[in-house]
Amino acid sequence: MSGDGFVGGPRSLSAPAPGWTATADVVVVGSGVAGLTTALRLRAHGLRVLLVTKATVDEGSTRWAQGGIAAALAEDDSPDEHMADTLEAGGGLCNEQAVRVLVTEGPDAVRELIAWGAQFDTDATGSIALTREGGHHRNRIAHAGGDATGAEVSRALVEAVAADPGIELVERALVLDLIQDSRGHAAGVTLHVIGSGTRDGVGAALAPNVVLATGGFGQVFGQTTNPYVATGDGVALALRAGAAVADLEFVQFHPTVLWVGPLAQGQQPLVSEAVRGEGAVLLDDAGNRFMLDVHPMADLAPRDVVAKTIMRRMRETGAAHVWLDGRDLGADTWVHRFPTILAECRLRGIDPVSDLIPVAPAQHYASGGVITDLDGHSTIPGLYACGEVACSGVHGANRLASNSLLEGLVFARRIAEAIAHDPRPISDSAAPAISANDRDSGVIANSMRRRLQQVMDTDAGVLRSRDSLTTATESIAVTMADPASGGRPCTEDWETTNLHWVAYVLATHAAEREETRGSHWREDFPESDPNWRFRLVSTLDPSGRLLTERRPPQWLPRSEQ
Ligand code: SIN
Numbered sequence: 001m002s003g004d005g006f007v008g009g010p011r012s013l014s015a016p017a018p019g020w021t022a023t024a025d026v027v028v029v030g031s032g033v034a035g036l037t038t039a040l041r042l043r044a045h046g047l048r049v050l051l052v053t054k055a056t057v058d059e060g061s062t063r064w065a066q067g068g069i070a071a072a073l074a075e076d077d078s079p080d081e082h083m084a085d086t087l088e089a090g091g092g093l094c095n096e097q098a099v100r101v102l103v104t105e106g107p108d109a110v111r112e113l114i115a116w117g118a119q120f121d122t123d124a125t126g127s128i129a130l131t132r133e134g135g136h137h138r139n140r141i142a143h144a145g146g147d148a149t150g151a152e153v154s155r156a157l158v159e160a161v162a163a164d165p166g167i168e169l170v171e172r173a174l175v176l177d178l179i180q181d182s183r184g185h186a187a188g189v190t191l192h193v194i195g196s197g198t199r200d201g202v203g204a205a206l207a208p209n210v211v212l213a214t215g216g217f218g219q220v221f222g223q224t225t226n227p228y229v230a231t232g233d234g235v236a237l238a239l240r241a242g243a244a245v246a247d248l249e250f251v252q253f254h255p256t257v258l259w260v261g262p263l264a265q266g267q268q269p270l271v272s273e274a275v276r277g278e279g280a281v282l283l284d285d286a287g288n289r290f291m292l293d294v295h296p297m298a299d300l301a302p303r304d305v306v307a308k309t310i311m312r313r314m315r316e317t318g319a320a321h322v323w324l325d326g327r328d329l330g331a332d333t334w335v336h337r338f339p340t341i342l343a344e345c346r347l348r349g350i351d352p353v354s355d356l357i358p359v360a361p362a363q364h365y366a367s368g369g370v371i372t373d374l375d376g377h378s379t380i381p382g383l384y385a386c387g388e389v390a391c392s393g394v395h396g397a398n399r400l401a402s403n404s405l406l407e408g409l410v411f412a413r414r415i416a417e418a419i420a421h422d423p424r425p426i427s428d429s430a431a432p433a434i435s436a437n438d439r440d441s442g443v444i445a446n447s448m449r450r451r452l453q454q455v456m457d458t459d460a461g462v463l464r465s466r467d468s469l470t471t472a473t474e475s476i477a478v479t480m481a482d483p484a485s486g487g488r489p490c491t492e493d494w495e496t497t498n499l500h501w502v503a504y505v506l507a508t509h510a511a512e513r514e515e516t517r518g519s520h521w522r523e524d525f526p527e528s529d530p531n532w533r534f535r536l537v538s539t540l541d542p543s544g545r546l547l548t549e550r551r552p553p554q555w556l557p558r559s560e561q
Contacts, residue, residue, distance in 0.1 A: 012177045012240060013494050014443055015190055018204035024050035024168070026419055027189055027207040029175045029234065032062035033150075034387025034408035035213030036157035039167050040116065041416030048166055050205050052173040052191055054214075054229050057161075058154045061215045061226055061388065062405070065150025066272035066340060067133050068143035069113075069409075070402035071106040074130055077138045079103040086403060089135040089302045090396025091518035092533050093247070093553045098393035101374055102403065102410050109409035110142060118156035120144050133273040133401035134255075135302035141402045147272050147338045153405060170199060174491050175214065175233055178241035178383060179204060185424075186210045186382030189237070192491065208424035209382050211415055212238065213408070216366040216388040217502045218267075219495075221461060222453040224363040225254055225270045234389035236498035238370040239505065239540050244379045244557055246391045246537040247368025248502070249509035252399055252519045253462050254364035255306040256282075258341075258357065259321035260348060265453075268362050269344040271324060273401050276300055278333060280326035282310065283356065285319050304398045304519045307361040311462050314360065323356040361462055365404060367395035367519065368509075371537055373556045376415035379539075382424060384415045396553065397518020444497045445487035448479055452496070452503055460507045465524045469511035476504045508546060509536045 026042050028035050031053035039049045053060070072082045082103040087094050114120065120142045123129040130139040144152035161167050172194040179188040188206035193199050214234030218226025235245055256276070258269040276282075276299045284290050294309050295301035301309075310322050326334070331353045334342045338352075345352050370378050370385035372392050378385050385391075387408040394407055459472035479485045480500055487493030513536065515529035516522050534550035537557075541547055 013489075013497060015176050015192065015202045015489050017202070018190055019201050020198050020203040022050055022170075022199070022203065022205050024048045024205070024207045026050070026209040026211060027052065027205045028211045028213060029189060030060060030213035030215060030387070030389070031057045031158075032060035032213060032215055032387060032408065033153055033157065033405050034412050035211070036161055037409055037412035038211050038213060038386055038415055040157065040160055040164070041413050042419065043164050043166050045416060045420035047420065050168050050170065050207065051161065052170045052175065052205060054172070054174050054233070056171050057158050057169060059227065059229055061230060062150045063154040064225065064227060064270070065153070065405055066147040066270055067274045067402045068131070068141040068149040069110055069153075069405045070133075070136065070140050070400065071110045071142065071406055072103060072140055073107055073110065073128055073142060074138065074140060077140050079106070081138055082106070082140060085136050086394065086400045087396070089398050089400035091398050091528070092396065093518065093535060094396035095393025095553055095556065097374060097554070097556070101414070102394045102407060105410045105413070106406050109406065109413060113153065113156065113409060116156050116160045118144065118153055121146065131274050132277040132300065134276070134297070134300050134306060135400050141274065141277070143274065145339070146336055147274065147340045150405070170195070174494060175237060176202070176494065178210065178237055178380070179206065180241060180380070184242070184380065186380055192494070194491075209384065209419045211376070211384040211386055212370060212389050213386045214389045217499065218363045218366075220453065220456050220499050220503045220506065221363040222265055222457045223257070223268050224266070225257055225268060226363070227267050231495040232498045232502035233495065234385065235369050236501040238378060238383070238385065239501055241380060241383070242539060243383060244371045244537050244539045245369060245505060246371040246535050246551070247397075248366070248506040248538075249513055249520045249536065250367035250395070250397050250518055251363060251506065252303060252365040252367060253307045253361040255303060255310050255361050256324055256359040257362035257364070258344060258348070259360045262320060269341070270364075271341055271357060271359055272338070273303070275324065275326050275329070275338060275341065278329055278337060280324050280329060282306070283323045283325050284313050285317055302398060303401060307462065307519075308521055310361055321358040321360040324359045325356050326352050327354060363461075365399055367391070367397065367399050371557050373558065374414065375418035376411050377418065377557070379557045384419070386411050386415055393553070393556070397520060442480070442497065443487040443489060443493050444479065444485050444500050446492035446496045448485050449496045449499060452476065452479070452499055456503055456507070460503070460510055462521060464510050464520070464522050466511065469507055472507040473504065473511060476500055476507060480504065505538055505546065508548065509538070512536060512548060
């Protein structure tokens with residue numbers, strides 16, 4: 001166990017005392033595929049749900065998902081084959097039991113989504129049309145609206161949730177801290193709501209079960225496909241509460257994000273892998289197909305292989321991007337299969353029907369997060385995590401394309417089952433410590449956010465080394481300890497604080513992992529090391545010290561349930 005990292009600061013976001021309370025059987029935090037599905041499945045068990053979400057109900061990452069949902073739905077496919085591809089992409093660090101759950105329960109979960117109203121694209125025979133993405137040896141990606149799968153999934157689930165009077169939705173509610181009872185069990189969360197009437201300002205949502213479904217933390221980096229709400233709130237909350245997090249160093253960079261100029265910041269337009277699945281190819285400035293000699297699957301190699309090869313080629317040639325050639329797809333395919341990408345490109349004066357598309361890697365997905373067992377339990381009793389905020393073990397060192405919506409669907413069902421079969425009374429709650437407006441509170445000013453992103457891009461992004469990671473961890477730790485970085489209790493500052501906590505653990509893990517594996521690429525350790533077939537699992541001790549342990553991939557956490 002290593003334990004010399006000291007983040008410092010109190011174990012809460014130091015919000016003012018809750019001015020209102022709400023109660024439910026379960027508080028679900030987040031309204032992407034994981035949160036919405038959890039809420040609906042809990043209702044099937046008759047439980048009262050408070051669904052809280054940071055912005056409006058459809059503003060999370062789910063609606064931006066283009067490619068689709070991977071599941072062994074075709075007759076010539078099987079869960080075993082899906083499992084083999086998932087394990088291969090995961091670079092030896094997947095939890096095989098979790099992957100088995102994902103691939104065997106996946107097809108049913110997709111059918112249930114269809115029963116809730118999601119409409120997938122169909123082929124000429126009326127069956128669900130299936131395409132291919134990087135790392136898949138079969139056509140198994142179901143898609144909707146061409147390249148608007150996430151938007152359709154979100155629409156169907158939001159409508160189903162709205163139709164259920166047993167789910168109370170609270171929008172514009174930033175989750176702050178976990179409320180724990182005297183035994184340390186989850187008892188609810190504190191929230192900051194920008195609302196009106198009684199639910200305004202800081203409040204407490206009390207429930208014996210809390211499900212985190214807050215999505216990813218792409219805003220840790222300067223360029224990401226994630227929306228502005230992806231600030232790692234769930235991972236940071238879990239850390240502060242004492243839950244274990246794992247695999248944070250495995251940050252997936254999507255190989256083909258539309259390159260919109262050297263000064264681009266924030267959310268960037270994705271160009272789905274499905275474009276390559278339909279036949280587009282990558283070219284360098286000289287027009288060479290550089291993926292051909294790199295991997296037997298060439299342009300459809302697993303995502304980390306393609307992203308690394310693009311970065312290498314950009315470094316060798318000094319180019320700011322490479323090119324995606326989808327001209328052979330033809331106008332009809334572009335219009336009907338990829339309407340979203342076509343519109344994004346044309347908005348910027350690029351016509352993919354006749355032009356090459358400039359693309360470069362950008363942050364896309366967090367494979368790590370709050371470590372959970374096969375039923376979504378975290379290491380804190382009553383606290384669950386689902387979807388991108390969770391580390392269920394299905395992704396290992398690198399997520400297979402289009403496994404993320406599936407993970408949300410499958411594990412939401414399991415979490416709802418687990419909660420329904422483990423009724424917990426509401427217990428004595430101990431609200432988190434309160435020190436509003438205290439400059440020593442550990443809240444970091446939003447003015448520090450851009451600097452953090454620059455550090456992470458330069459020193460902990462696609463290319464990493466001992467020197468760069470030392471720079472990153474030191475710089476983050478200095479900011480976190482510096483009273484001059486102190487912020488106020490407000491949404492932007494709380495988010496910036498969360499980004500720093502997540503970034504610190506990410507960079508610490510990346511520094512400790514002295515090898516290259518999956519989406520973690522060390523320039524000074526360019527090979528995978530069999531001695532490193534471990535996951536890094538971290539917790540904060542009560543004084544704010546980061547404790548990191550090595551666990552075998554098949555290890556599952558246990559909370560005293
Ligand atoms: C894509 O469409 O390329 C993204 C799909 C994913 O991230 O799984």
